[in-house]
Amino acid sequence: MINLLIKESSSKARLTTALLLSFLFIYPIFSSGVYYIDDLERSQNGISGWTYLGRPLSDLIFWLFSLGHQGSIDISPLPQIASIIVMGVSIHYFSKKIFNYPSISSVLITSLIFLHPLFLHNISYRYDSLSMVISISLCLYSFALDTKKATLNIVLKSLLILASLCLYQVSAVVFIMLLMLSETMKVLENRRINKITLTSDLSSIVIAYFLYSILLKFISDNNRSETVFSHENWANLILINYKKIESLYIMSYDKLSLLVLMVTFIVGSALYVAKLIKDFKNRCASNKFLSIISIASPFLIVIASCITVLILKESLILPRIATSFGVIVFSTIYMLNYFSRKCASIVSLYLCMSVILTSFALGSAMKSQYEKDIFIAAQIKSSIDNNEVSRNSKTTVIGVASSSIVEENNSRVFPVIGLINSPMYDNTGSLLLKRLGLNGVNFSFDRKTWIPKALSVCKASYPLAYNQSFSIYNQDGQNYVFLGVSNKQCRQPKE
Incomplete structure (x- = not known):
C-alpha cells in the first residue's frame, strides 16, 4: 500500500x-x-x-x-x-x-x-x-x-x-x-x-x-x-x-x-x-x-x-x-x-482522511442546524401572524438560538465544528423571517441601542409567545423576539 x-x-x-x-x-x-x-x-x-x-x-x-x-x-x-x-x-x-x-x-x-x-x-x-x-x-x-x-x-x-x-x-x-x-x-x-x-x-x-x-x-x-x-x-x-x-x-x-x-x-x-x-x-x-x-x-x-x-x-x-x-x-x-518518504506518505494519508471525515461531520451538523433554524423561524412567524397585536407590529430579533443536537454531538469529536457552525442569531434570524414572508422586520446592527430597549420591554411586560426556543414581547407596535432560552431578567408567562 x-x-x-x-x-x-x-x-x-x-x-x-x-x-x-x-x-x-x-x-x-x-x-x-x-x-x-x-x-x-x-x-x-x-x-x-x-x-x-x-x-x-x-x-x-x-x-x-x-x-x-x-x-x-x-x-x-x-x-x-x-x-x-x-x-x-x-x-x-x-x-x-x-x-x-x-x-x-x-x-x-x-x-x-x-x-x-x-x-x-x-x-x-x-x-x-x-x-x-x-x-x-x-x-x-x-x-x-x-x-x-x-x-x-x-x-x-x-x-x-x-x-x-x-x-x-x-x-x-x-x-x-x-x-x-x-x-x-x-x-x-x-x-x-x-x-x-x-x-x-x-x-x-x-x-x-x-x-x-x-x-x-x-x-x-x-x-x-x-x-x-x-x-x-x-x-x-x-x-x-x-x-x-x-x-x-x-x-x-x-x-x-x-x-x-x-x-x-x-x-x-x-x-x-x-x-x-x-x-x-x-x-x-x-x-x-x-x-x-x-x-x-x-x-x-x-x-x-x-x-x-x-x-x-x-x-x-x-x-x-x-x-x-x-x-x-x-x-x-x-x-x-x-x-522518510514512507512516513510522510502515511501521515499525509491519515490527515487527508481525517479532514474529509471532519467535512462530512460538519456538513451533517450544518444541515441539522439550518433545518432547526428554519423550523424555529417558521414558529416565530406563525406566532406573530396568529396574534392580532404582534401581527400589526414591526419585528426585531435579539440573541442567539441554541445549537442543534447533531452539532453538539459531532463537535465532541471535531471541536472545529463548534467554531464553524453558526446557530441563527439576530441578523440571520431576521433574514430567515423575511425569507419566510414576514413583513415589518426591522433589524439593525445598532445592538447597543436595541438590546437595552428590548430588555426594558421584557422586564415590564408578559410575553405574547414563550417556549425553550424563543419568546416574543411587544410594546408600542414593536415585537421583540428573544432567541434561545428567555433572559432571566425577562418576565415569564402568567401561571
Whole structure:
C-alpha cells in the first residue's frame, strides 16, 4: 500500500487523485444545502460589497457570474463546484513543481495546503469559497513561477500576489511561508542560496503589498485595515490576538489528529536540527551562520502564518482567517518527507482522511442546524401572524438560538465544528423571517441601542409567545423576539 503511494505515477493518476480529494473535501458542505451567514443576505438582496472590504476581485468574479449586472445572484453550488476544479488543478500543478518525483504521495502532501479543518469555514460560504480558493492558488502559482528573467519574474509574481490580496488579504502570506520553507530546505541540503532569486521574490512581496496599500486608499475606508500600532497598548493587543490564534490552531483537528501533527512537527524539527549539527563542520562559514539562524525556521513559519492577523486592530479571529494554516501542515509533512518518504506518505494519508471525515461531520451538523433554524423561524412567524397585536407590529430579533443536537454531538469529536457552525442569531434570524414572508422586520446592527430597549420591554411586560426556543414581547407596535432560552431578567408567562 505504502509503496503504491510513493512509486512514480502518471500525470492523469495524480490529477485524478487531486480532484477526488478536493471533491471529497468540499462535497459534504455544498450538499448540505445551507445558506451560511452572509449567503442569506447575498441570495435575498443581491448585495456584494467585497470591494469595500478590500477584495475587489471577489466582486469581479460575481460580476462575471451575473453577466455584467450589478450585485450577486445565487448560482449555488456552481462557485463551490468551481472551487473543486481550481483546488484540484492547483494541487496537481504545485506538487509537480515542488517535488522531484511524481507520485500519489506528493499529491497527498501538497493537498494539505487546502485540506485542513479550518479551511472548511471558507468553503462553507457559497459566495466566497471560490475567491478564497483562488487566493491561495495564485500564491502557489506565483511561488512556482520562473521565467528565467528576473525583471519579468518580479512583475508577474507581484501581480499574482496583488491579485491574491484583492481576493482575500490573509492568504498572501502563503507565498512568504513557502519562500521561508524553500530557503530552509536549501540550508538543510547545504545548497547555495541564489541571492538574485531571493531578492526577486522579496521584491515581489514588497511591491505587491505596496501597491495593495495604495489601492486600499481608493476602494476602502473601513477600519479593518487599521493596525494595532495606532493604539498605545499595541503590545497587549498583539498578545491577545496571539492567544486567540493559538486557541484556534489547537482546536483545528480532533485530538488524535492534532497529536499526530504535533509529534510529526517535533520529530521533523528534531531531525532537521540533528542533520544541521551533523553536517556543521563540512559547511562553509556563510552556511554555518545560516544553519544557526535556520534552526528557528519551523517556528518562524508558524508565526508568519498569523502575522497579518496579529497586527490588525480589528481582528476577527475566526477559522476563515487561517487560510495559511495549511502551509504549516504542509511544511511539517514536507520536512518529514525529506527524511522518510514512507512516513510522510502515511501521515499525509491519515490527515487527508481525517479532514474529509471532519467535512462530512460538519456538513451533517450544518444541515441539522439550518433545518432547526428554519423550523424555529417558521414558529416565530406563525406566532406573530396568529396574534392580532404582534401581527400589526414591526419585528426585531435579539440573541442567539441554541445549537442543534447533531452539532453538539459531532463537535465532541471535531471541536472545529463548534467554531464553524453558526446557530441563527439576530441578523440571520431576521433574514430567515423575511425569507419566510414576514413583513415589518426591522433589524439593525445598532445592538447597543436595541438590546437595552428590548430588555426594558421584557422586564415590564408578559410575553405574547414563550417556549425553550424563543419568546416574543411587544410594546408600542414593536415585537421583540428573544432567541434561545428567555433572559432571566425577562418576565415569564402568567401561571
